Amino acid sequence: MLEALGLGLVVGPNDIAIRGNFATVKYEGDTPIVTDRRAGRIPTQGEYQDRPQDNGEDQGDRRGQVNVTSGMEHRVAVILTFPGPVPKGGDDITTPIRSSKGRAQ
């Protein structure tokens, strides 16, 4: 949320704002294992925004959008826009991270 607002994005009632990192992973089979969760703190490479686009699938009014905007260094903001208001508790999501340090973060 804070990353998204700080980048000048507008967050509405249909949106879930997500703070992200670009990271470095190695694959063990199909499973990504994080070796650097900041991708070596890659330098900021100007502003990037992948503006919301039609997802190409005809779903009537059930159409979602994704907005991806680069932040400083390895940081990124993602906004998922849903067809209607996000239900209460809809943002209660956790993402366990498997890292090469061998523990969940």
Place this chain on the structure above:
Amino acid sequence: MRPQGNNPEAGKVAAVVAKFVDEVAKVIRDEERANYMLLRGFAVHPNLTPYSEAYGLDAACIATYPMYRGVAKLVGMEVLEVEDMTIKSEVETLKRDFDKHDFFFLHVKKTDSYGEDGNFDAKAGVIEEFDSLVPEIMALKPDVLVVTGAHSTPARMKAHSWHPVPILASSSTQGGGEGGFGEGACRAGSSAPSGRRT
């Protein structure tokens, strides 16, 4: 590393997020360093009480990093434009707009970044750089100046830590205190107010 919803509604959202991450991973898989995207901090807009309503002050934010600008926006501060990423430009912004607001939140980022990198010398350098600009801030004659941090980031630990966070408060109506704000004085845990020295 699959996003997990902690209730049925969040489960539906998590499924969308997982699909998005999979698609991103396909696109950037061959990048040398940034070959995956980790997502956290899922949030809907909390609609907080604006700062002006809560405290009766017209507040402005001077920060270079997006997250802190976002914090400020969330509580209804005006986020001011800063010419570049330097602390000097942040102070220049403060001087430029000092008469336009009642309260300023001025954020310095690089002490934390260098702490996380374990770069003690660079971190100390940022603190010294800010110190050199304090006289310019005091010349504006603020009613109150507070210096503090969100958390400690010792270079030796290369991470945020549990250490207590010191607060320096200086105002035209408070005197006394030893005046020191180094690590030694802060470790001693003094609660005496710092006197104004302008």
